[in-house]
Amino acid sequence: MTHVFVAPHPDDVALSCGGLIASLRELGQNVAIVTVFSGSGDGTALNGYQREALGFGSKALWPNSEAFNRASIRGDYPTDDPSIAPPWAATSDRLDATQDDADAAAKRFWQRSSWYRRASIRNKPLAGQPLIDDLPTQGAVMTEELTEAAAAGEVMARRRLEDEQFAYFAEAAVIFLDLPDAVFRGYEGDEELLGAVREDDDAPTERVRREIIRLEPQAVYVPLGVGNHVDHQLCRQVGIDLLAESRRWVMPGPEWAGKVVFYEDFPYTWWHDFDRLEQLPAGALDGLDQDLILAPEYADVGDQLERKIRGISLYESQLDRLFGGEAQMAAAVRSHGAKMAGLCGLAGAAERYWRSLRA
Ligand SMILES: [Zn+2]
Numbered sequence: 001m002t003h004v005f006v007a008p009h010p011d012d013v014a015l016s017c018g019g020l021i022a023s024l025r026e027l028g029q030n031v032a033i034v035t036v037f038s039g040s041g042d043g044t045a046l047n048g049y050q051r052e053a054l055g056f057g058s059k060a061l062w063p064n065s066e067a068f069n070r071a072s073i074r075g076d077y078p079t080d081d082p083s084i085a086p087p088w089a090a091t092s093d094r095l096d097a098t099q100d101d102a103d104a105a106a107k108r109f110w111q112r113s114s115w116y117r118r119a120s121i122r123n124k125p126l127a128g129q130p131l132i133d134d135l136p137t138q139g140a141v142m143t144e145e146l147t148e149a150a151a152a153g154e155v156m157a158r159r160r161l162e163d164e165q166f167a168y169f170a171e172a173a174v175i176f177l178d179l180p181d182a183v184f185r186g187y188e189g190d191e192e193l194l195g196a197v198r199e200d201d202d203a204p205t206e207r208v209r210r211e212i213i214r215l216e217p218q219a220v221y222v223p224l225g226v227g228n229h230v231d232h233q234l235c236r237q238v239g240i241d242l243l244a245e246s247r248r249w250v251m252p253g254p255e256w257a258g259k260v261v262f263y264e265d266f267p268y269t270w271w272h273d274f275d276r277l278e279q280l281p282a283g284a285l286d287g288l289d290q291d292l293i294l295a296p297e298y299a300d301v302g303d304q305l306e307r308k309i310r311g312i313s314l315y316e317s318q319l320d321r322l323f324g325g326e327a328q329m330a331a332a333v334r335s336h337g338a339k340m341a342g343l344c345g346l347a348g349a350a351e352r353y354w355r356s357l358r359a
Pocket of ligand 1: 008009012229231232
C-alpha cells in the first residue's frame with residue numbers, strides 16, 4: 001500500500017506536500033511520486049520564452065557536446081571610431097602591433113626547427129591555411145539550432161535530476177511519465193499557460209491510472225489546480241476522472257472516493273490567498289459526481305517544516321524564478337505553514353488538503 005503523489009512537474013509535490021511526505025515516511029508509509037510532464041517532446045528547439053517558463057531564463061546552459069560554443073560570442077572587430085568602440089576594444093593600430101609581436105614570437109619559436117608558421121590574431125586565413133573554426137574536427141561546429149535542441153533536453157534532464165535528488169532525500173520512489181511540458185505543447189505566454197486547456201489537449205488519465213493502479217494506492221494526491229496552470233488543471237482532471245470511474249462499470253467498480261485527495265498548489269495558493277473552492281475558476285470541478293464533496297483536512301507538519309524547506313531547496317533551478325532566492329522560499333514556506341496551522345488551531349505549521357467523500 002502506497003501514498004501516490006501526482007506531480008504535474010518536478011518540484012510540485014515537494015512544494016505542496018513536502019511536510020506530509022516527511023510525516024508519512026516517519027510513520028513508515030510508502031510514498032511514490034508520479035511526475036507527469038517531465039518531458040521535452042521531440043526536443044527540437046528551446047526558445048527564449050520556453051527557457052524562461054521552465055525557470056532557466058537567466059542561467060547559462062552548457063551543452064554537453066562541446067565545452068564552449070563560440071556562436072554566442074560577438075565578433076571583436078577592430079574599429080577606430082571611439083564612439084562605437086567599447087572601452088576594452090583594440091584599435092587597428094594596436095591589433096597591428098599585437099600581430100607584429102605575435103609574428104616575432106612565432107619566428108623565435110619556430111626557427112629552432114627551421115620552420116616558420118604565422119598565425120593571424122584576427123582569425124583570418126593566412127597563406128592558404130584553413131581557419132581552425134572551419135575544420136569540422138576542431139573548435140565549435142554546432143549550429144545554434146543544434147545547441148538549442150540539446151539545451152531543451154538538458155533543461156528537462158536537469159529538472160528530473162532535481163526530482164530524483166528530492167526523492168532520494170524524501171525516501172520516496174519517483175516515476176517519470178515524461179509527457180511534454182505545456183511549453184512544448186504549444187502554450188506560450190502566461191495567458192495561455194494559466195488559461196483554458198486546449199480542446200485537443202486531453203488529460204493523461206489512462207497513463208497516470210496505469211501507474212498508480214499497480215502501486216495499489218492507499219491514497220492518491222492530485223493538485224487542486226490553484227493558479228490554473230494548464231498542466232496542473234490536467235492533473236486535477238485525472239483525479240476527477242478517477243472519481244467518476246465507478247460509473248463506467250456495470251458491477252460496482254473500484255471506489256476512489258476517500259482515496260483521491262486534492263492538494264493546494266504551493267506557492268500559488270500562498271500568492272492567491274486561496275481559502276475556498278469557490279475561488280477556483282468556474283467549471284474547475286465539473287465532472288465531480290453530485291454526491292461527492294471535497295472536505296478540507298489539515299496535516300500537522302510542524303515537526304517536518306525544516307525538512308520540507310530542505311527538500312524544496314534541492315530544486316535549485318526553480319528557487320529564483322518562484323521566490324527570488326532560497327531565503328525567500330524558506331520564509332514563504334514558514335509563513336504559509338503558520339497561516340494554515342492558525343486556521344485549524346495548531347501552533348506550528350500545517351498543509352491543507354481536500355479529501356473526496358461521498359455525502
Ligand atoms: Zn507545476
